[in-house]
Every structure is written in C-alpha cells, then in structure tokens.
Amino acid sequence: MISLAGRDVLHAWGKFVFTGVGLGLLIGVTLTMAGVYRGMVDDAKVLLNNSGADLWVVQKDTLGPYAEPSSLYDDVYRSILGMPGVARAANVTYLTMQVRQHNRDVRAMVVGIVPDGPGVPGYLMAGRQISRSHYEAVADIATGFKLGQVIRIRRNNYTVVGLTRRMVSSGGDPMVFIPLKDAQEAQFLKDNDAIISQRNRTSANPAFNQPGAPDLLNAVIDSQSSNPYVNAVLVQIKPGYSAEQVAEPVRRWKRLQVYTREQMEEILVAKLIATSSKQIGMFLVILAIVSAAIVAFIIYTLTMGKIREIAVLKLIGTRNRTIASMIMQQAVGLGLIGFIVGKISATIWAPMFPKYVLLEPGDALRGFIAVVIICILASVLAIRAALKVDPAEAIGG
Amino acid sequence: MSTSPAGRGIIIEGMRKRYGEGDTAVDALKDVNMVVQPGEVVGLIGPSGSGKTTLLKCLGAVIEPSAGRMTLGNNTIFDNGWMIKDLRALRRDNIGFVFQAPYLIPFLDVTDNVALLPMLAGLSNNESRQRAVELLGALDVAHRAKAMPSELSGGEQQRVAIARALVNKPPVILADEPTAPLDSERAMSVVRILNQMAQQYQTAIIVVTHDEKIIPTFKRIYHIRDGSTHEEAGEGRAFD
Numbered sequence A: 001m002i003s004l005a006g007r008d009v010l011h012a013w014g015k016f017v018f019t020g021v022g023l024g025l026l027i028g029v030t031l032t033m034a035g036v037y038r039g040m041v042d043d044a045k046v047l048l049n050n051s052g053a054d055l056w057v058v059q060k061d062t063l064g065p066y067a068e069p070s071s072l073y074d075d076v077y078r079s080i081l082g083m084p085g086v087a088r089a090a091n092v093t094y095l096t097m098q099v100r101q102h103n104r105d106v107r108a109m110v111v112g113i114v115p116d117g118p119g120v121p122g123y124l125m126a127g128r129q130i131s132r133s134h135y136e137a138v139a140d141i142a143t144g145f146k147l148g149q150v151i152r153i154r155r156n157n158y159t160v161v162g163l164t165r166r167m168v169s170s171g172g173d174p175m176v177f178i179p180l181k182d183a184q185e186a187q188f189l190k191d192n193d194a195i196i197s198q199r200n201r202t203s204a205n206p207a208f209n210q211p212g213a214p215d216l217l218n219a220v221i222d223s224q225s226s227n228p229y230v231n232a233v234l235v236q237i238k239p240g241y242s243a244e245q246v247a248e249p250v251r252r253w254k255r256l257q258v259y260t261r262e263q264m265e266e267i268l269v270a271k272l273i274a275t276s277s278k279q280i281g282m283f284l285v286i287l288a289i290v291s292a293a294i295v296a297f298i299i300y301t302l303t304m305g306k307i308r309e310i311a312v313l314k315l316i317g318t319r320n321r322t323i324a325s326m327i328m329q330q331a332v333g334l335g336l337i338g339f340i341v342g343k344i345s346a347t348i349w350a351p352m353f354p355k356y357v358l359l360e361p362g363d364a365l366r367g368f369i370a371v372v373i374i375c376i377l378a379s380v381l382a383i384r385a386a387l388k389v390d391p392a393e394a395i396g397g
Numbered sequence B: 001m002s003t004s005p006a007g008r009g010i011i012i013e014g015m016r017k018r019y020g021e022g023d024t025a026v027d028a029l030k031d032v033n034m035v036v037q038p039g040e041v042v043g044l045i046g047p048s049g050s051g052k053t054t055l056l057k058c059l060g061a062v063i064e065p066s067a068g069r070m071t072l073g074n075n076t077i078f079d080n081g082w083m084i085k086d087l088r089a090l091r092r093d094n095i096g097f098v099f100q101a102p103y104l105i106p107f108l109d110v111t112d113n114v115a116l117l118p119m120l121a122g123l124s125n126n127e128s129r130q131r132a133v134e135l136l137g138a139l140d141v142a143h144r145a146k147a148m149p150s151e152l153s154g155g156e157q158q159r160v161a162i163a164r165a166l167v168n169k170p171p172v173i174l175a176d177e178p179t180a181p182l183d184s185e186r187a188m189s190v191v192r193i194l195n196q197m198a199q200q201y202q203t204a205i206i207v208v209t210h211d212e213k214i215i216p217t218f219k220r221i222y223h224i225r226d227g228s229t230h231e232e233a234g235e236g237r238a239f240d
C-alpha cells in the first residue's frame, strides 16, 4: 500500500512546508519560553555553586541576601568562626547599581568580597582574582567590560583584573566583584556636601565637641562616615560536618538566620522566580492552545479541500481507517516539520537573549511529545468531517 | 486475489426508492426491472429527474433502496435489505465506477490512480502496478503512466478512470454519462473500449447517457421514465 498522506503532501508541499514553518516558529517561541525558565533556575544554581559557600548567615527573620534585604554587623563573622564545624567565614555585601565605564552605564550587582575568603568567584575566564584590598574588580563577561578597563562605582575607580562568566543575580544583572571595604563604603557613601554638612552639624553639637576631649569629636565623625554593616556572612564548613549540624547552633546561639545550600536554592527557585515561572507557564499554555488551533484549522482546511477525493476513495472501497490515518499522518507530519523548525530556530536565537536561555533536551522531548499529541487531537475535527463524507457525492447528480 | 467471476451479471427486480418521508417524500424509483448479461453493455436513458443516477447509486451500494432485489455477479446483495455487511468491500471487489467527470486522485500519478484499488484489496504494490500498467496499455494511455492527472487531456483522464474501474476485474461496471465531456471521436473510442472490456472480462456494464452519438451503439436500451424502466431493442450499430 502506498502512503496516501505522503503523496498528498508531496503534491502540495509548498502549502504544507509554509504552514509547518509558521507552526515551527511558534514552537520555537514555546521552547524558548521553557528555556528562559530553565535558564533562570540554572542561573540561580550557578550563583549558589560559584559563591563557594556552604551556609549563608543572614539577618534574623529575613530571606536574605538575594531575596530580601539583610543587614549584619561586620564583626559577626568573627564569632561565627569560633563555632564548631566552621572552616572559613567571610562577610559579603550585595548592591545592585549602575556601573560606569567610559561613557556607558551597565546595570550590575556589585558584590563586596574579602579577597581570599569564601565568596571569591570560583572560576575565572581570564585574568586573576582580586589581590589588593582596594580598587580592583572582577567583572562578569556579560557586563561587556574588558581586562584592564577602568570602571567607576560611585566615586571610586576600579581596574578590571579578572573576568567571570555566568555570574548573574537572580534578576539577571551581571556581577562585579570588588573588595569588601570598598563595597561597604559604596553602599554607605554620601556625597561630599552631605559629609561636610554632617561634620559641621556634629562639630556644632556641644555633646560631641567637648573642650577637654578633642578625640571624641573625631571618633564620632569617623563612626558616622563608616559603614559597619554587611549583608551576609558566607560560611564554609569543615569536612565531616553536615550543613545542618553547623547551621543549627548558629541559629540558636547567635540569633541569626542560617540557610544551607538546599534551602537557599529553594528560596531562589520557589520564591524569587516563582512569579516568573507562573508567567512563563501561562505563556506555554496559551502557545500550546494557539498551536493546536492552528494545526486543527490547517488540517481541517486541507481536508475540506479534498472532500471530493475522499468521496471517491470511499466509493472505490477505501476503509475509514485508511482515510483517518491519512489525515492524522498529515497532522503529525505538520507537527514534525514544526518541531524541527522550532528546535532549530530556538537553538539559533537562544544565545541572542540578554539572559541565559537553557534549552534542555528533556524539555525538547516533552515538547515533541506534546506536539505529537496536540497534532493528533487537532486532526480529530478533520477526521470527523472526512468520515461524514457521503460516497454518493462522488457520483454526483 | 479478489477477481470475482462474472456470475450472472446484473439482475434487478421490483426495485423502489423513496427519498424522504411524509409530504415531502419523492418516489424516485417506482418499479425498476433490469437484466444485464455478463459481457453485455446496455444503455440507460431517460429525461432529467427520471431516476437514472438514483438507480446507479442503489446498484453501486451507496444508497439503500426502499424495496426490491439486486444481484451482482454471484451475490444477491439486496433483498428488501442489504444481504452484505461490508458495502465498501463489496464496491471495491465487485463494482467499477466511471463518472461524467473522471475524478482521479490528483496527488497520485496515473499508474497509482489505477493501482490503488488492487492495493486496497490487499495486493502488493508491484503486482498492483503491473496490473495497472497492463490495463493502461490496453487503453492506449501507457505512455502517460507516470504523469499526474492534471497533465492529461479529458479523454486520457476518462480512459484512466475506465482503467481504474476495470482493474479489480469487477463483474459490474456502472458508468454515469462517461462521454459527456468528450468530443464525438473520443466518445466513440470510450464506448468501443467499454465494449471490448465487457467482452474480454465478461463484465456487465450499464452506461447512463444523454449522448445521441453513442445511443445507436447499444444492442439493448432501458428507458426510464418517472422511476419505471422499459426495455427496448437498440440499433447495436457496429463501430467503424
């Protein structure tokens, strides 16, 4: 037996291919949407993996530092270092802001790290880690900065000494690492006028400016113009300890919130990108419905254009099964073309997206199965119409 | 193999067909009696609305007669009700159809248009195509075997349609105005082919026609008027 579906498609391949390509672009968008979500989840995981931390110590009752603001005194880490099972602990700050390079602005997450501490980016594409405690920066490649370039954060200039990749915040902003001290200053920094006027106000206050104690005024002004806060403490634990084993006493004794890596991942994925994922899920549903409608409509139209042939096929003894499978094969064929076009186009345009788009083979497989099922369902309408065709129509009047 | 022996040709006794019910009912066939011997070509003529197409549809098992008896080949297919369940297989194996318009399948080439029927009956592709090519040769269109239907002339299309009607060697061929779109020379050649095939395969053939040019070629003619048939001797003029 020859393939009636195949012959029909070959005969009218132009119509078929154009429709398939149109459908394919739609499927490409669908796959990309799924990839955007996967990319967000993956970014979160990479962020956590590259942070080099086993535990995040943050302000009590917060989901910090990524999901909520968190603020700790910068000497807290010392007492954490003394807790059992803690190998290393270091302060870290996060601040999303505009970073200037020459005459362009890049939105970035500025991360203040202790050079050599946990929290230095794990992998560099080029250059080296920060080695001085001031005015050096390691930037993510997505910022577009180059090695040796000078960037401006607030009032200070930093030289880019190293480049990372895939270090982005959960909001998708590339990271720029600078020494902790500089970052604390940047977070706190007031403009010059504000500093001068505050200094004047403090000097005018007789409680601080006492004739017998000249150092008091200086100490007060110093404390006013420095920032003793950080956003979190990153902790690495000693081998042989479990994360929870170390986290629990810190929570209890230090009245701080401690998150393990699993918990942090849960916060990032379930809380931070939950709305985005619902948004994307909604898109996927709509795209699936639209694709189904298109396939159904096209297959129905193609079938209606063959009513007379179908009547003749029935008259000369073709079984309903043969006719139904002809229509279904065409629907599935259309889906196949669409899927291939969709997969290729998604692969082509995914790297052009500003945020990471992760096309997972598993998603492609699920997409493929969905396309096939949608096409089969969409052909039902056309098959029903075809089975209703009266073979007497072939004989005419 | 689905070749059926020609059996007793076509026998119709007291067939009636009523469309619809009640006030709007139409008695399209009131009393149809016909006999067509194996190897015989008879003409069926009558004014518009007299019931010719209705008769072919009943015989072709695409609509159900209201009453009567029909025998095709060796089988009594209708006796106040269908005697056979699988009407599609009945059509495939026992009846060849030729229409006014050839109604070829546009996405199959000439060979496969003809070969489709034996394929549907379960023959291998090769065997089916071999049969098709043989018949196309007999009908003088073998040189167009690889062409698509849209590339054929009207006469060629009609000959391919006849090949399709013949390919399963059915005991019966029903032709509804097969020569209407053809000029007289082509029309005559179609009738000649139908006569040759009838003799060669012992097929019983009914040709519905208005065509004055071909009416004189029938040896026997059935007139149908107001749903009733009357037999008449034809001229049976020989072909030149």
Ligand SMILES: Nc1ncnc2c1ncn2[C@@H]1O[C@H](COP(=O)(O)OP(=O)(O)OP(=O)(O)O)[C@@H](O)[C@H]1O
Pocket: A397, B019, B020, B026, B027, B028, B046, B047, B048, B049, B050, B051, B052, B053, B054, B055
């Ligand atoms: N499906 C139907 N429902 C109701 N009445 C019908 C139907 N088909 C045909 N008729 C009626 O039955 C009668 C016979 O119609 P039929 O088509 O058999 O005529 P015909 O001899 O083929 O005519 P023509 O030469 O014009 O093709 C006509 O009165 C027609 O109106």
Ligand SMILES: [Mg+2]
Pocket: A396, A397, B052, B053, B054
């Ligand atoms: Mg008619």
